[in-house]
Amino acid sequence: MLLPRSPTSGLDAVIGQGARRKTHHYGELLTSALPGMLSASLCAALIYCLVMMSAGRTDWHNILPVAVVLAVIPVIAVSLLVVAGRRSHPFTLALAVTVFATCFSISVIAATRIPVSFLGMGLSLPTTLLGVTVANLAMARSLTRRVGLLDFPGAPDIARRLDGKVPIVTPDTIGPGIRRILIDPQFHHGGSWGPVLTRLYLRGFEIESWPSYLEGYSGRVDIASFDLADVAYSPSQIIYYRAKRLIDIVGVLVLAVPALILGGLLWLYIRIVDGGPSLFIQPRRGYGGEEFRLYKFRTMVKNADGASTAQNDARVLPGCHIVRQLRIDELPQLINILKGEMSFIGPRPVSVPIAEALEARLPQYVNRSILLPGLTGWAQVSHGYAETEDEEITKLSYDLFYLKHVSFDLDVIIAVRTVRTLLLRSGAR
Known part of the structure; x- marks a missing residue:
């Protein structure tokens, strides 16, 4: 049976009967x-x-x-x-x-x-x-400001983890500015919520689980729930990672001349101030769990103990504090990159004893060895220097995020943040 003719016509009349007008923002x-x-x-x-x-x-x-x-x-x-x-x-x-x-x-x-x-x-x-x-x-x-968290018992805690920037909404209180709805993967997948989510989807809302959104928002993964079986790479990610080796070689060749000049001056300065050797060589955990010899300029006095570096550490050679802040002491690692032991961007390699201790404490730690270690990385620019094992585990959550989302775009972000860190001379000890 047809409805009575209304003063309005066309789609305006349909909207008057309860249809929703989409907004594209x-x-x-x-x-x-x-x-x-x-x-x-x-x-x-x-x-x-x-x-x-x-x-x-x-x-x-x-x-x-x-x-x-x-x-x-x-x-x-x-x-x-x-x-x-x-x-x-x-x-x-x-x-x-x-x-x-x-x-x-x-x-x-x-x-x-x-x-x-x-x-x-x-x-x-x-x-x-x-x-x-x-x-x-x-x-x-x-x-990112067009997101709402669908109400459930744990919603207030999740909203706090999102810094209070995502409002808690119900199906009847979703404001006109909301474009994406975050749901709980367990609570909202019950039988009673199926029709509700279907209607929200048909109304044009994007539906996403809050753990997925939180991962992208924070730039880190939940280590306890991380599983390699859940990682899926797009063809563009695979092609890009295969091309990274060529990018690394070109990058080393471009930086070779200035690195040789600056490195030669630093090598000579260290020998004058504290004698030889000027290079510091340490076994590090690399790709596939294999050990490799990482090269750095020695910026501490001879026979310094292996304790973590503190702020204004007295063991650092005169004038080498700024060398460490500008990461000039990392220049010899261009050799590691050229040899294929490292990449410009990847999980930062840790010493073998630290790697063994953390692998014994946390089985997921071995996953960071799946990718080539890097001169800089997502954990390095997001968290900075780690003094304790707990901080290394925190950095692992960022490394696993990089493992899942490795891409040209993420590497560009890491490179820009690295340059910013160097200019601000922050993070190094």
């Missing part, structure tokens, strides 16, 4: 991305104009149209990111859409037959990519 996403997008547009156009001026070009009727097209590239890229709605690989996705937008823009310029400078365009692309990446990360952060 495009406005909020664009607002959060605006600073990065506008900065990239302005810098790209400005760089191109400066390159043209330095070349003595004065044909502004040709220069300005190209500058405008370069300024539009970040707008196209960010628009594609907004529509895509995926934030799991911020750097890779930003690179892909920027390349697409650039190729499209170049084809448009070529069709107009305007003379362009490919040097100027090339110099503007790094700032474009940086701006689009910053915009994508800003959109990702804005999406």
Whole structure:
């Protein structure tokens, strides 16, 4: 039987009968991305104009149209990111859409037959990519505010672990700003909750278990529940990890000359201050549980005991505190990387006695040896220096997170955080 005709018609009438209007949050996403997008547009156009001026070009009727097209590239890229709605690989996705937008823009310029400078365009692309990446990360952060935790007996404790940033909701009190619903994998998988979750899914909400969200939020895994059988790698992760060896070799070759110069000066300084040897060689636990000889510059007095390094440790040689803070003493590990014993990024190798003690205490500790150890790593930039076994176990939760989520994007984040740590001279003792 048809319902009586209402004053409204079409889908507005359907909504009046109880249907729900979906919200895509495009406005909020664009607002959060605006600073990065506008900065990239302005810098790209400005760089191109400066390159043209330095070349003595004065044909502004040709220069300005190209500058405008370069300024539009970040707008196209960010628009594609907004529509895509995926934030799991911020750097890779930003690179892909920027390349697409650039190729499209170049084809448009070529069709107009305007003379362009490919040097100027090339110099503007790094700032474009940086701006689009910053915009994508800003959109990702804005999406994290669109989460609600479905009520269950343990919900208050989980909300506290999420720093109180995720509200507790019920199926009837989900606000219009909520996009993702966190559920408890045990409590909400009962028979009575099945229809409720189905209706939430059909209403357009994303459904995720709170342990999965908490893992991504904190950047660490629950060691007690970790199981290698639950780890699943995408084809892109597998391809990237296979390519890491080539990246490591190229990185060593690029850094070889400055490392030899700086390392040679430090080697000479240590011999003058405290005599030889200048290198410190220690067995470390490496890939597959095998031992390897890790190389470092010796920054402590000879025959120093093996106790953990403390703040302002008196055993450190004069002038070597800053060497340790800037991690210059780690330069000889480029040899370990070249030999294939280490990678630039991976779980930081620990000494054999510490590894044996922790493996005896915690069976899951051996899992960190599945990947090549690294010069820096997720645990290193997230937790820092570990003085005790308990702190090493805390770092294990970050290493296992890296084991599960290893990717180009995560390595980029680790590299950026490492540079920031070096600049702030924090974490080292």
